Amino acid sequence: MIPIFGKSAELQLEKDVSSRYLPVVISAMVFLAAMAIGGLFSLSDAISDWSETLTGNLTAEIAYDPTADLDKKTSDAVKLLSETPGVQAARPIELEETLELLEPFLGKNDIIKELPIPRLIEIIIEDDSAIDLLALNEKLAAAVPGATLDTHRPWLDKMVLLGRSVQFLAASVMLLVGIVTVIIVIFAVRTGLIMHSDVIQVLHLIGARDKYIAEQFQNYFSRLSLLGALPGLMVAIIVMFIFNYLVGSLDASMLPPLALGWKGLVTLALLPVFVALLTRYTVRRVVLQSLSRMM
Structure with a gap:
């Protein structure tokens, strides 16, 4: 049994040039996903605050x-x-x-x-x-x-619509990042299969099963995805802190700070794990399907 994040013994996948830059690409994807998550949860809290603050409150204006x-x-x-x-x-x-x-x-x-x-x-x-x-x-x-009553409802409706639109955009970015990540992983795995086709044939001749070969690819690419996801997440968190600092230091700022809440923080913490599991599942499917065609 191969350790989950151990080295690939027979295939020597660590020497592949095709996957060398995969952590960098995944790091960029995770950074974008983390920023989208930050915007998604912050807007959700902001919309709730707007609704709670303005619901049940009116303003009378005397010209x-x-x-x-x-x-x-x-x-x-x-x-x-x-x-x-x-x-x-x-x-x-x-x-x-x-x-x-x-x-x-x-x-x-x-x-x-x-x-x-x-x-x-x-x-x-x-x-x-x-x-x-x-x-x-x-x-x-x-x-x-000269006195009029303002219910805030038109303004609130516009702000909620704007917030929902940005939330949809952030969710679309997350979906796009996930799709691009899967495509990049598939390309890297297929390239690795081609480069190691001779070794894979030898392993088949000595009785190695497809699942055993798939495990080596899974472990290797899962490790690469984690190596890329963690730095990307750290950079995103640093950028969020810098953004909040700049927003707090501006005297006339209309931008709300990024407030994730506990749900957003948990989602960010689980993001590298999700990326590793997504990579692992994708690699397994690609390897097993490709090996079944080679037989």
Whole structure:
């Protein structure tokens, strides 16, 4: 019995030039797959956070009017909203908080303080409440001229659609990486079979079975895949750390950091194992099918 990652005794596959660069190719494939996994899980968490944050929350906006008493308008709107059945709380958002929301777009400067910034009111809806938002918006606009209600739903729908599209793209990249890896392994294995066809015939003559020969190819290429997968994964993790550091260091960044969660971390940790098992299965199928044709 040959050790799982031992050397190929009779075939001397380690001397093959055809498979020498296979770890480098697999390393690149694993790097791409790991980055796709990072984006996939990070977007999944981001979409959940967006939904949880905005579901049950509304915003009332009072348009800027230099001739009106915006403080009184804001106070009247807060009172009306707080007395509305189904509204848990309504609080005015201070001007400083609004300016902080604009900093990612305009940066930190004194110019934004001179802009005609509307007054905002945060509204928290009670769970399982059935508020007629259209009627509430009309009531608010009639009581406080220039006031409108924002449900965030159009923005949230667009962001979720964008997130799902990027997730689909990341999943497609992972699938493409898997297909390319399998094709490269098949090419390397078939080349190895051709190069060692004479030795394989001798092994058949002395009674070696196809499974025994397949095991030597399996063990060798599984070892190569691990040698390539581990560095590729390490480089991907380093790139993720660098990305998160750069995102955290930017004052006006709209990019969320890569947050994998425990599911993403487990998936990344199992990625080299999956690549090795995929390689092992592919090699076995290719070798056994090729040897059956040689007989």
